Amino acid sequence: MADAVYNRIPDIVESFIKQDNNEFELTTLTLIRLLEKKDPKIAAQLKKTLSDYHAGKNRVRETRAMSATESQLLTFVTPNKDLSRLIITTDVRSDIEEIIKSHKNKSALQKAGLNPITKVLFSGPSGTGKSSAAEVIATELELPLYRVNTAQLLSSYLGDTSKNVEAIITYVRTHQVVLLLDEFDSIGGNRNDATDVGEMRRIVNTLLQALDAWEDRGIFIATTNRLQDIDDALLRRFDLNIRFSNPDFQARYELWQMYLGEHVDNKKLEEIAKLIDNLSPADIEMLSQRALRQSILNDTALIPILVQFLRRPLEQAKPEKKFISRTLKKIDPTLTLSQISDLTGASTSSVSRYLHESY
Structure with missing residues (x-):
């Protein structure tokens, strides 16, 4: 013995x-x-x-060592964003809060025969906060966050992708982790695609079987900016399909405040938020950081630099040139007629008329 x-x-x-x-x-x-x-x-x-x-008892560590296959497919991410730093539209925020609350009140739900939200699809344009929202969920629930290495998942060896998909799904549905899979359309495409050679059908069928056998522990978050390409049967397996979009005025203002509030008067940031309505949260972060960096490195005023970086967004902005011209002057009173003309595409005489006409 x-x-x-x-x-x-x-x-x-x-x-x-x-x-x-x-x-x-x-x-x-x-x-x-x-x-x-x-x-x-x-x-x-x-x-x-x-x-x-x-x-899944709390005293047992869930982040157990992964297998060799899992280690190749998954990358551990240290989440550092909480709900207070997630600036998104009101509807999306409400959905994210529902996911978090469903896990914090898991026992109450189960008494009523319900389960927490564990399978979520984030759809929308790039840079609208989908990955950040996944970080927030992991942070608020104090769960490990793993991101799928999509390139590794889509193995060059025909037939391996289905096995890889099964491996990661099995891991997340049996462990208390948040799994983030970007570009979900690349593996969850429509099975009726005429160009498919059979591999896509196998992958989608594997996903369907895995999601049908789901347990209420891990959270699976898939993201896509091509919702129309995902197989309908897969869409029906998700508990929530949250659609992200570019931020509304209030969200844009809060984003500009978050990145530049210590350096720029809030009234000017409010005008910028009104003026530029076609930027994603990622765009606003990038423009803010770049303008602030150049201001510090060149020891020059921030607003003139920021205004110049707004040139490209202004080309696609919806407001009329009259409104753009007047708003630019409010943001930076030192702008000349020629500079505003250059930014708006209007003639200097038109800009002069815009600035002097009564409201």
């Missing part, structure tokens, strides 16, 4: 070194069976630890 137990020790050590979690658990189960008659107390302790691990 003792020899049988000792003989399992090398197996446990080897499975741990190889990060083969399935083998590690199987060996532990074998040990439990061997010890049940000889040392039932130790067997009971091992059984409870393994049971707690599977049940």
Whole structure:
């Protein structure tokens, strides 16, 4: 009996070194069976630890070592954004809060025969806050966040992609983690695509089976900016389909404040938020940081630099040139007629008329 137990020790050590979690658990189960008659107390302790691990008890660490395949497919991300720093439209914020609350009140839901929200699709243009929202969910729920290495997932070896998809889905649905899979349309495309050679059907079928067998522990967040390309059957498997868009006026103003509020008068930032309505949160962050960086490096005023960086967005802005001209003058009174003309595409005489006409 003792020899049988000792003989399992090398197996446990080897499975741990190889990060083969399935083998590690199987060996532990074998040990439990061997010890049940000889040392039932130790067997009971091992059984409870393994049971707690599977049940997701808080005292058991969920970020167990990943297998070699999982390590290639998943990258751990340290989430550093909480709900207070997520500036999005009111409707999207409400949806994100619902996801968080559903997990914080999991017991109450389960008493009513309901489960927390665990399968979510984020759709919308690039840079609108989809990945940031995933970070916020992980931060607020104090869960590990893993991002799928999409390039590695889409293996060059025909047939491997389905296996890879199954591996990551199995990991997240049995562990308390947040899994972020960007470009979901690349693996969840329509099975009726005439150009498909069969691999896409296998991948989608694998996803369907995995999502149907879902458990209420891990949170799977898929993102896409091509919602129309995703298979309809997959869309129906998600608990929520949250549609992100470019920020509204209030969100734009809060974003400009967050990045430049310590350096620019809020009245000017309010005018910028009114003027430029076609920027994503990522665009606003990039423009703010670039203008502030140049201002510091060149030891020059920030507003003139920022106004020049708004040139391209202004080309696609919806407001009339009269409104643009007047607003630019409010933001930077030092702008000349020629400079405003250059920014708006209006003639200097038109700009002069705009500035002197009564409201």
